[in-house]
Structures are given as C-alpha cells and as structure tokens.
Amino acid sequence: MLYLVRMDVHIPHDMPAAQADDIKAREKAYAQELQRSGKWQQLYRVVGEYANYSVFDVESNEELHTLLSGLPLFPYMRLQVTPLAKHPSSIR
Amino acid sequence: MLYLVRMDVHIPHDMPAAQADDIKAREKAYAQELQRSGKWQQLYRVVGEYANYSVFDVESNEELHTLLSGLPLFPYMRLQVTPLAKHPSSIR
Amino acid sequence: MLYLVRMDVHIPHDMPAAQADDIKAREKAYAQELQRSGKWQQLYRVVGEYANYSVFDVESNEELHTLLSGLPLFPYMRLQVTPLAKHPSSIR
Amino acid sequence: MLYLVRMDVHIPHDMPAAQADDIKAREKAYAQELQRSGKWQQLYRVVGEYANYSVFDVESNEELHTLLSGLPLFPYMRLQVTPLAKHPSSIR
Amino acid sequence: MLYLVRMDVHIPHDMPAAQADDIKAREKAYAQELQRSGKWQQLYRVVGEYANYSVFDVESNEELHTLLSGLPLFPYMRLQVTPLAKHPSSIR
Amino acid sequence: MLYLVRMDVHIPHDMPAAQADDIKAREKAYAQELQRSGKWQQLYRVVGEYANYSVFDVESNEELHTLLSGLPLFPYMRLQVTPLAKHPSSIR
Amino acid sequence: MLYLVRMDVHIPHDMPAAQADDIKAREKAYAQELQRSGKWQQLYRVVGEYANYSVFDVESNEELHTLLSGLPLFPYMRLQVTPLAKHPSSIR
Amino acid sequence: MLYLVRMDVHIPHDMPAAQADDIKAREKAYAQELQRSGKWQQLYRVVGEYANYSVFDVESNEELHTLLSGLPLFPYMRLQVTPLAKHPSSIR
Amino acid sequence: MLYLVRMDVHIPHDMPAAQADDIKAREKAYAQELQRSGKWQQLYRVVGEYANYSVFDVESNEELHTLLSGLPLFPYMRLQVTPLAKHPSSIR
Amino acid sequence: MLYLVRMDVHIPHDMPAAQADDIKAREKAYAQELQRSGKWQQLYRVVGEYANYSVFDVESNEELHTLLSGLPLFPYMRLQVTPLAKHPSSIR
Numbered sequence: 044m045l046y047l048v049r050m051d052v053h054i055p056h057d058m059p060a061a062q063a064d065d066i067k068a069r070e071k072a073y074a075q076e077l078q079r080s081g082k083w084q085q086l087y088r089v090v091g092e093y094a095n096y097s098v099f100d101v102e103s104n105e106e107l108h109t110l111l112s113g114l115p116l117f118p119y120m121r122l123q124v125t126p127l128a129k130h131p132s133s134i135r
Numbered sequence: 136m137l138y139l140v141r142m143d144v145h146i147p148h149d150m151p152a153a154q155a156d157d158i159k160a161r162e163k164a165y166a167q168e169l170q171r172s173g174k175w176q177q178l179y180r181v182v183g184e185y186a187n188y189s190v191f192d193v194e195s196n197e198e199l200h201t202l203l204s205g206l207p208l209f210p211y212m213r214l215q216v217t218p219l220a221k222h223p224s225s226i227r
Numbered sequence: 228m229l230y231l232v233r234m235d236v237h238i239p240h241d242m243p244a245a246q247a248d249d250i251k252a253r254e255k256a257y258a259q260e261l262q263r264s265g266k267w268q269q270l271y272r273v274v275g276e277y278a279n280y281s282v283f284d285v286e287s288n289e290e291l292h293t294l295l296s297g298l299p300l301f302p303y304m305r306l307q308v309t310p311l312a313k314h315p316s317s318i319r
Numbered sequence: 320m321l322y323l324v325r326m327d328v329h330i331p332h333d334m335p336a337a338q339a340d341d342i343k344a345r346e347k348a349y350a351q352e353l354q355r356s357g358k359w360q361q362l363y364r365v366v367g368e369y370a371n372y373s374v375f376d377v378e379s380n381e382e383l384h385t386l387l388s389g390l391p392l393f394p395y396m397r398l399q400v401t402p403l404a405k406h407p408s409s410i411r
Numbered sequence: 412m413l414y415l416v417r418m419d420v421h422i423p424h425d426m427p428a429a430q431a432d433d434i435k436a437r438e439k440a441y442a443q444e445l446q447r448s449g450k451w452q453q454l455y456r457v458v459g460e461y462a463n464y465s466v467f468d469v470e471s472n473e474e475l476h477t478l479l480s481g482l483p484l485f486p487y488m489r490l491q492v493t494p495l496a497k498h499p500s501s502i503r
Numbered sequence: 504m505l506y507l508v509r510m511d512v513h514i515p516h517d518m519p520a521a522q523a524d525d526i527k528a529r530e531k532a533y534a535q536e537l538q539r540s541g542k543w544q545q546l547y548r549v550v551g552e553y554a555n556y557s558v559f560d561v562e563s564n565e566e567l568h569t570l571l572s573g574l575p576l577f578p579y580m581r582l583q584v585t586p587l588a589k590h591p592s593s594i595r
Numbered sequence: 596m597l598y599l600v601r602m603d604v605h606i607p608h609d610m611p612a613a614q615a616d617d618i619k620a621r622e623k624a625y626a627q628e629l630q631r632s633g634k635w636q637q638l639y640r641v642v643g644e645y646a647n648y649s650v651f652d653v654e655s656n657e658e659l660h661t662l663l664s665g666l667p668l669f670p671y672m673r674l675q676v677t678p679l680a681k682h683p684s685s686i687r
Numbered sequence: 688m689l690y691l692v693r694m695d696v697h698i699p700h701d702m703p704a705a706q707a708d709d710i711k712a713r714e715k716a717y718a719q720e721l722q723r724s725g726k727w728q729q730l731y732r733v734v735g736e737y738a739n740y741s742v743f744d745v746e747s748n749e750e751l752h753t754l755l756s757g758l759p760l761f762p763y764m765r766l767q768v769t770p771l772a773k774h775p776s777s778i779r
Numbered sequence: 780m781l782y783l784v785r786m787d788v789h790i791p792h793d794m795p796a797a798q799a800d801d802i803k804a805r806e807k808a809y810a811q812e813l814q815r816s817g818k819w820q821q822l823y824r825v826v827g828e829y830a831n832y833s834v835f836d837v838e839s840n841e842e843l844h845t846l847l848s849g850l851p852l853f854p855y856m857r858l859q860v861t862p863l864a865k866h867p868s869s870i871r
Numbered sequence: 872m873l874y875l876v877r878m879d880v881h882i883p884h885d886m887p888a889a890q891a892d893d894i895k896a897r898e899k900a901y902a903q904e905l906q907r908s909g910k911w912q913q914l915y916r917v918v919g920e921y922a923n924y925s926v927f928d929v930e931s932n933e934e935l936h937t938l939l940s941g942l943p944l945f946p947y948m949r950l951q952v953t954p955l956a957k958h959p960s961s962i963r
Contacts (some may be wrong), residue, residue: 044289047188055332056883062332074224087219089913091950092933096139104228108312111367122367126310127179128292132166136932147700150240183289183295183306196734196872200956203735214735218954220936231372240423258408271403274472275479275490280323311363316350320473346548368430380412380550387551398551402494404476424573424607442592458656459663459674495547499533504656514631515792562596564826568680571827582827586678599832608699626868639863642748643755643766648783679823684810688840691924718960731955740875748780754865771915772844777903791884840918845920858919
C-alpha cells in the first residue's frame with residue numbers, strides 16, 4: 044500500500060552542531076535501512092529546500108506511523124501524508 | 136531529470152458527457168504512451184480525489200512543459216510542478 | 228484500518244431539482260448500505276454546513292478510493308482523507 | 320452532544336526531558352480517565368504527525384471547554400473544535 | 412448555550428430578481444421570528460460586506476443545525492460556527 | 504458604535520510564572536472595569552482555545568485602539584477587529 | 596473617522612456590455628460625488644489589478660456601510676475594511 | 688525601473704474558440720511589440736501552467752498600469768506585481 | 780509616485796526594554812523627518828494591532844527601498860508594498 | 872535551463888553581529904562568483920523586504936540544488952523554486 048510523504052526539516056538554530064550531526068547520521072542510517080527493506084521505496088530531495096518527497100510501501104496506516112515516528116529527525120520535521128491508490132491509466 | 140507533478144481535474148459540470156468521455160479517452164491514451172516511453176515514470180491516484188501525483192523523467196524544463204501542455208485535460212486541470220534532485224540518503 | 232474523511236458538498240445551483248433529488252436519494256441508500264456493512268463506521272453532520280465528517284474502516288487505500296469514488300455525490304464534493312492509527316493513550 | 324477536536328502538539332524543544340515526560344504521563348492518565356468516563360469517546364493518532372483527532376460526548380460547550388483546558392498539554396497544543404450533529408443518512 | 416456564527420451570502424448573479432427578493436423576504440421573516448424567540452440573540456452586519464455575525468442561544472448542537480439549515484438563504488451562504496463558553500473575566 | 508474583536512493569547516513559554524500571573528491579574532481587572540463601564544459589552548471564551556470573542560461599544564476607532572492597546576496582555580496577543588453595523592433584519 | 600477599504604471588482608464575463616457600461620458609469624458618478632463631499636478622501640488604483648485602495652472619512656461604522664453598500668458595483672466586488680486610528684508618530 | 692509580474696490566465700471555458708483565438712492573437716502581437724520597445728524585458732512560461740513570469744522596465748507605476756491594463760487578456764488574468772530594486776550583491 | 784505600505788512590528792519579547800525604547804525613539808524621529816520631507820505622505824495606525832498603513836511618495840522603487848530598509852525597526856517588521864496609480868474615477 | 876528563485880532571509884535576532892556579518896560577506900562573494908560564471912543570471916531586491924528574486928541558468932535540477940544548498944545563508948532562508956520554459960510570445 045503506497046503513501047506519498049513530504050518531510051520539511053526545521054532544526055533549531057541553537058542546537059549544538061555535534062548533536063545535529065549525530066541526529067542526521069542516525070537519520071541517514073535509518074532511511075537507508077528502510078530503503079533496503081523495500082518499505083521506503085523512493086526518496087527525492089526537493090530542489091532548493093531542506094525537504095524531501097518520499098513514497099512508502101507498507102502494510103497499513105499503523106505500520107507507516109510506526110516507521111515515521113521512529114525517524115530520528117521526527118521531532119524536527121513537519122510531515123504531510125497522502126494515501127495513494129492505483130490510477131486507472133497506469134500501465135503498471 | 137525528475138519532477139513531481141500534482142494534477143487536480145475540474146471538468147465543468149455542464150460539459151456534454153460525450154465530450155468529456157472523448158477527452159478522458161484521449162487523456163488515457165496519451166498518459167499510457169508517455170508511460171511506455173519512460174517519460175511518465177509513475178502515476179498514482181490521490182485517495183478520495185479526482186487528482187493524481189506523478190513523477191516525470193525528462194531532459195529539460197522545456198520538454199516537461201511540452202508534455203504537460205499537450206495533455207487533453209490540460210485546460211481543465213490545475214498543475215503543480217516540483218523539481219526533484221537526488222537525496223543524499225538515497226541508496227539508488 | 229481507519230480513515231477520517233471530510234466531505235463538503237457543492238451542488239451547482241442550476242441543477243434541476245429532480246436530478247438533485249435523485250442523486251441525494253441514491254447517496255443516502257449508498258451511505259446506509261456501507262454503514263450496515265461496517266465499512267462506513269461513523270457519519271456526522273458538521274453543524275451549519277452542507278458537510279460531514281466520517282470514519283471509514285477498510286482493508287486498504289485501494290478499497291477506500293473505490294468506495295469514495297462510487298459516491299453518487301462524488302462529482303459534486305470536495306473530499307479530504309486523513310489516515311488514522313491507534314493512539315498510545317487510547318484505551319480501546 | 321458530540322464534537323470533533325483536532326489537537327496538534329508543539330512541545331518547545333528546550334523543555335527539559337524530565338518535565339516533558341511528566342506532562343505526557345499526566346496527559347495520558349487524564350485522557351484515559353476521560354475515556355473511561357465516556358466523555359472522550361474516540362481518540363486517534365494522525366498518521367505521521369504529533370496530533371490526534373478525537374470525538375467528545377459532553378453536556379455543553381461549557382463542559383467541553385473545561386475538559387480541554389484541563390489537559391496537561393493544553394499550553395502546548397493548538398486545538399480546533401467542530402460541533403457535530405446527527406446526519407440524516409446515519410443509521411445509528 | 413452560545414455560538415458565534417458568521418454568514419457570508421453569495422446569491423448567483425443570474426438568479427431572477429423576483430426569486431431573490433422572495434428568498435430574502437422569507438429570510439428576514441425567519442430571522443425576526445428566531446430573534447423574538449430569543450434563540451437568535453444578536454445579529455450584526457459586517458461593515459462593507461454582504462455578511463453578518465450572529466450569536467445564537469440554543470439547547471444543543473442539534474438544535475443549532477436545525478435552525479441554520481432552515482434558513483431560506485442557507486443554500487447560498489457559507490457559514491462558520493464557533494462554540495462559545497463563559498469567559499473567566501466576564502462579569503455577567 | 505460596535506466592533507467584534509477576536510483576541511488570541513500567546514504567552515511565551517519561558518516567561519516566569521509570577522510575571523505571567525501578574526499580567527493576567529491586571530488583564531482581568533482591566534477587562535472587568537471596561538465591562539462595568541459598558542464599553543466592553545460582551546466577552547466570550549472560544550471553546551478549546553486560549554482566545555476570546557468580544558463586542559466593544561465605543562465612540563470611535565480612536566477610542567477602540569486606545570482601549571485595546573492598553574490591555575496588559577496586548578504585547579502577547581493577536582487581535583482582529585471587525586467593524587459592525589445595524590443589520591436590516593435585526594429587531595433591536 | 597478613517598477607514599482603509601480595498602475593493603476588488605469581479606464583473607461576470609457574461610454580463611452584457613451595455614449593462615456593465617451603465618453600472619460603471621453610475622459607479623464613477625457615485626465615487627466622484629462622494630469624493631467632492633469629502634467622505635471618500637482618497638482613491639488609488641492598485642497597479643495591474645481591477646482593484647483600488649481607498650480612504651474614507653465618515654462619522655460612524657453605520658455611515659460607512661451605507662456608503663459602501665450603495666456602490667453600483669457593490670454586488671460585484673469583494674470589500675475589505677480596516678479601521679484606522681491616529682499614529683503616535685504622525686505629524687499631522 | 689523594474690517590476691516582476693506574474694500573470695495567470697483563466698479563459699472561461701464557454702468562450703467561443705474564435706473569440707479566444709482572436710484575443711490570444713492580439714495578446715501575442717501586443718506582447719511582442721512591448722518586448723521590441725524594451726519595456727517588456729523578459730517573458731517566461733511557468734512550467735505546467737497557463738501562466739508567465741515577466742520583468743517590465745518602465746518609467747513609473749503609472750506607465751506599468753497602463754501597459755498591463757491594455758493587455759487583450761487583462762479581463763481574464765490574475766496579475767501580481769512586485770516592485771524590484773537593485774540588489775547590493777548584484778554585479779550588473 | 781505612490782505606494783501603499785503595510786508594516787507589522789514584531790519585537791522579540793526578550794529584547795531589553797532600554798534597547799527597544801532606543802529603537803522606537805529613533806524610528807519615530809526617522810518617520811517624522813520623512814513625513815516633513817513629503818516622502819512619507821500618510822501614516823495611520825491599524826486599530827487593535829501593532830501595525831500601520833502608510834502612503835509613500837517617492838521618485839522610484841529604488842528610493843522606496845532605501846527609505847524602508849533604513850527604518851530602525853526594519854529588522855523587526857514584515858513589510859508589504861503595493862504600487863499605486865491614478866484611479867480613473869479620482870477627482871484629484 | 873532557467874528557474875525563478877525567490878529567497879526570503881530570516882537571520883535569528885540573537886545571532887552575534889560578527890557571525891552574521893561573516894555569513895553575509897561569504898554570501899555576497901558566493902553570489903558574485905556565480906553571477907560572473909553566468910549561472911546566477913539575474914538578482915533583484917524585493918522592495919521593502921529582506922528578500923530577492925533571482926533567475927538561474929543551469930544544466931539540471933541537480934546542479935541548481937547544489938548551488939542553492941551551498942549558499943552561506945541557506946540555513947536561514949526560505950526558498951521557492953519555479954522552473955521556467957520559453958514563452959511562445961517571447962521574441963528572444
């Protein structure tokens with residue numbers, strides 16, 4: 044089941060650099076593990092913004108929330124989730 | 136080069152059904168041809184809306200505009216285009 | 228799997244009354260059938276508006292879109308879909 | 320009498336963890352007590368957000384405000400209240 | 412129980428004048444009857460707009476929706492309802 | 504001359520409690536004095552929000568601004584002022 | 596007493612030209628009469644838009660509403676009214 | 688003196704094709720004449736939209752409004768005008 | 780050449796009072812000097828807000844930006860600039 | 872390939888002046904180097920705002936994101952990117 048997710052990151056400017064680097068490193072590892080598992084199907088940078096558009100493929104709303112709320116950057120992001128369905132003109 | 140495009144369709148309610156059916160049939164053929172060519176990479180229905188999210192893979196802004204403005208439904212849609220770039224955490 | 232759906236109805240003011248009545252009667256029958264099946268779990272009127280908030284319990288995004296796009300009033304409504312998950316403080 | 324309430328939580332990032340944990344624990348106890356009393360009828364997590372949609376069943380606007388403003392997280396939330404009425408197509 | 416209601420009127424410009432006059436006359440009679448009953452407590456024109464702010468005093472959400480949806484201008488208005496409660500600094 | 508005023512309070516979370524309590528006590532005294540004078544005609548809490556809707560009855564725009572900018576909470580509020588006029592359907 | 600008013604004109608595109616011309620001619624006469632009376636103090640075109648910003652100097656909210664709702668273009672405009680007061684740094 | 692102008696075109700769908708074609712042909716001629724004069728410095732299509740971003744170089748606000756309101760498509764466009772100034776980091 | 784400017788002031792609540800007072804005193808002197816020069820033609824307080832609407836009469840976009848960016852409160856304000864032109868119904 | 876970019880700068884008011892000056896100096900050098908290279912084609916100040924509109928001419932979405940995210944002020948700006956195409960009425 045597919046969902047489009049837009050994530051906008053807003054790290055407080057007074058967070059110590061070491062703490063920010065640590066969170067970002069854990070975020071990257073987490074994101075890559077989910078991509079390898081096939082659950083985080085696509086991940087694109089929005090040009091000019093500290094933001095991404097992603098497509099997730101999961102079993103349920105429940106699973107998607109668990110994955111998203113586990114993101115190390117979750118407390119510093121605004122997320123927007125759009126459930127997707129097969130399009131009648133899609134050839135896939 | 137990738138772009139996320141959201142398309143929201145608003146067909147005037149007084150358009151004759153035959154005209155609307157004809158436009159939709161041509162839209163479907165056009166969309167499937169572009170998918171087969173690899174330029175319209177992904178096409179998803181937004182759940183509960185007469186709208187889609189699509190990913191296009193084209194050579195330039197120019198080519199994208201030519202493809203989008205050629206959509207039979209173009210005069211009846213609102214389009215929003217977001218240029219995408221590779222994400223540093225992407226494993227692809 | 229649960230979803231909150233808000234539906235805002237906008238019937239064109241020049242639609243003949245008989246046509247509008249027919250659509251509304253079919254909408255009511257459709258809504259009641261889905262409620263009896265357990266898929267349309269809750270249905271509330273928004274006070275002062277020709278709108279409702281509903282909770283659907285379905286198997287997938289796919290099934291939800293099929294149900295919503297089958298609504299007789301679908302061409303005359305704006306729908307907003309919010310996927311829901313279990314809340315950690317819920318006692319249910 | 321029913322109301323839909325959306326709650327978006329924004330805890331300041333510089334609040335000490337112990338204080339935040341204490342507020343959240345009291346929030347959970349408060350929410351569960353109101354659920355057991357039947358006044359906080361439903362409580363759902365919005366997927367991907369630190370937010371919930373809830374349905375309250377109370378005697379009056381007055382009572383609802385008293386319950387909501389007593390939430391331990393109240394100073395850190397944005398609340399939106401929508402009064403609900405019985406829908407003519409509801410089978411309940 | 413009090414509610415603030417804002418009503419914005421949008422009569423289609425192609426409605427025949429006689430029909431519009433009839434609806435407005437019935438709206439006025441309806442509004443004055445509800446004011447005399449004490450349920451429509453206050454009614455103010457918004458300066459420069461075809462709109463009003465009103466305060467209703469009713470028994471329930473249910474009753475308010477019945478009153479509002481019975482307005483002859485209801486199909487031609489956008490309504491926004493805000494539930495009110497006693498303010499701790501109010502001297503009334 | 505009547506005006507509807509909506510006030511949304513946002514006290515910075517790092518203001519010392521004693522200072523906040525002092526401002527709120529002065530705000531209450533100020534509000535009650537203006538109510539007794541007849542200038543602050545009505546004062547309602549918005550359900551679920553740290554906000555109010557008020558009706559002021561003053562001689563001029565000038566006087567209203569003087570009253571509002573004198574509110575002890577003025578630096579911590581967002582105010583929206585709507586001038587009101589007599590409604591042709593009002594029976595008052 | 597001063598008010599800033601923004602007026603955005605939206606004449607339906609299917610209004611006969613003769614009717615539109617008549618309304619505009621009456622609007623112009625009305626606007627010039629009010630300017631000569633001193634009540635419509637200033638009148639500026641917004642560059643690139645069929646819109647204006649105006650300053651009115653009237654006795655009351657009541658009078659302003661009477662003047663504005665008497666505009667021949669009133670049914671085809673969106674108006675926004677902002678009450679003004681003397682600025683403490685103004686030298687007038 | 689430079690201005691950025693965004694123009695969004697909305698031609699009513701029931702305008703006869705011949706009329707629309709005539710307006711567009713006159714618009715094109717008008718736009719090209721102004722470009723040749725140096726007043727309409729730049730003209731870009733917004734990708735995926737029936738809209739453009741333009742830069743005008745004119746003597747005054749007055750002149751800009753005269754040029755824009757003379758556009759054959761003016762009654763069918765929404766325009767947004769942003770005055771520009773030299774940027775301190777510009778090398779031109 | 781005329782421009783309407785709206786200025787909304789947001790002084791950080793943790794700025795020391797002496798610093799804020801100094802900035803405001805310099806702002807007042809600056810505003811009065813520009814008014815005496817005829818460039819800052821009008822200056823009104825928005826009722827109920829720490830904001831003003833102003834009309835400037837300057838030679839160019841360039842000059843307006845120089846004046847506005849020189850405001851002592853410039854770093855603490857949001858400004859919106861609207862270029863104005865002569866209105867065809869104006870009698871001035 | 873052309874893109875319009877709007878940049879709004881928001882430097883935190885508690886950033887030490889020396890740090891802010893250093894960032895701005897590096898921003899200016901970076902902007903001028905990109906202008907000399909032909910990639911940052913145009914750079915205009917938005918009148919009355921700490922913001923600019925720019926036109927970039929780059930090879931790809933990828934290159935644009937690399938340039939923009941390398942801006943010394945990037946962490947303190949909101950950027951909006953609009954892809955542009957040749958306009959059919961352009962004479963260039």
